[in-house]
Amino acid sequence: MTDPRAPSRYGPAPHAHHLLLYGGDEQFLAAALPFARGGLAAGEPVFIATTRHNTTLLRRHLGPRADEVSFAPVHWYRSPAQTLLAFHHKAHDTPGPSRVLGETPWAGLTRDEAREWTRYESLLTLALASTGAWHLCPYDTRVLPPEVLHAAQLTHPALTSGTAHRPNPAHVAPARFSAACDTVPLPEPPYGCAEFHFDGVRQIAELRSFAHRLAGLAGLPADRIDSLLICVDEAAANAIRHGGGVGHCAIWSTAAEVFCQITDPKGTLDTALAGYLPPDTSHLDGRGLWIIRQLSDAADMRTTERGTIIRIRMSRRR
DSSP states (O other), rough: OOOOTOOOOOSSOOEEEEEEEESSHHHHHHHHHHHHHHHHHOOOOEEOOOOOHHHHHHHHHHHHGGSSEOOTTTTTOOHHHHHHHHHHHHTTSSSEEEEEEEEOOTTTTTHHHHHHHHHHHHHHHHHHHTTTTEEEEEEEEESHHHHHHHHEEEEHHEEETEEEEETTTTOOOHHHHHHTTSSSSOOOOOOOOOOEEEEEEGGGGHHHHHHHHHHTTOOOOOHHHHHHHHHHHHHHHHHHHHHHHHHEEEEOOOSEEEEEEETTTTOEEEESSSTSSOTTTSSTTTTHHHHHHHHEEEEEEETTEEEEEEEEEESOOO
C-alpha cells in the first residue's frame, strides 16, 4: 500500500484508508467537504455512503455540485463481506483515482456483529491496496462506544483532521488484526441440536436434505434456504477435498438466526483472511470460502485442536 506521506500527482494521501474522528457537524464538514470538492476538482469519481444527517449536510454545502457525486443506495451496508466486495468492485471498476467517504453504521449491532464490522474496516485496507481509491471513514465520537473508537484507531493506516493527513502509529496490519478477531472463542452449539455425520461425497445429497428440512422448520425464507444449501455444499466439499474426507454438521436456531456448523476433524485453515477478498480467477482454490461469506449473513471460521469449524449464520429477519 502506498505510504500516505508520499507525494503524488493525485494529490495528498492517495490510495489510502483514512480515519476521521469528528465530534460535531463542523469537524465533519471541515474534512468531508474538502475531500469531496478536491475529488470533483480533479475529475475523480466521488462516492458517499454516510448517515442521512451527514448526507443532507454534504448535499446542502456542495450545492449544485452535489449532483456530480454518487450517493449510496439504501442498504449499501448489508454484511461486512458483501460491503467489502462492493467497495472492492467500485474501486476496481473506476479507471484511475477515485474518492469514497464511507461511514459504517454501528447502531444496534451485537458484540459479534461489531467485531466483524471492525474486521471489515481492517480488511478494507487490503481491498484498496491495488486500486487508485482514497477512502475516508468518519467516526462520530459523540455516539460511538469506546470499544468501536479504539478499534478504529487500529484498523486505519492514516488519520485525517480537516485537510491535514498523517500516518497512524497505532495501525495494526490487517492479517494480524483479523487473526486477533479469531481468538474470540465460539460458543458451543446448544445441547440436543440436530446433527448429521457425513463420510465422503456420496452423502452430500443426504446432508442437503437434512439442512433443507431443518432450515424450513426454522422458518427461513425459501431464497435464504437456497443460499444456505450452497454454503453447506461448499463447506462440506472443503472438508472432503482438503480435510479428512469426513465431517459433522450441526444445525440450530435462535429467534434471530439459523446456525449451520460444519466441522472437519482433520482440517487446517488459516482463517485470518480466508474468503474475505475475491479469489484469483485463474484457479478454483479459495472460491468456496468466499462464496460462503457472500451468501451468508455471517460466517465464523476457526481452526482448533478439534479441526476446522465453519459456522454459517443466516438471519431469520431478512
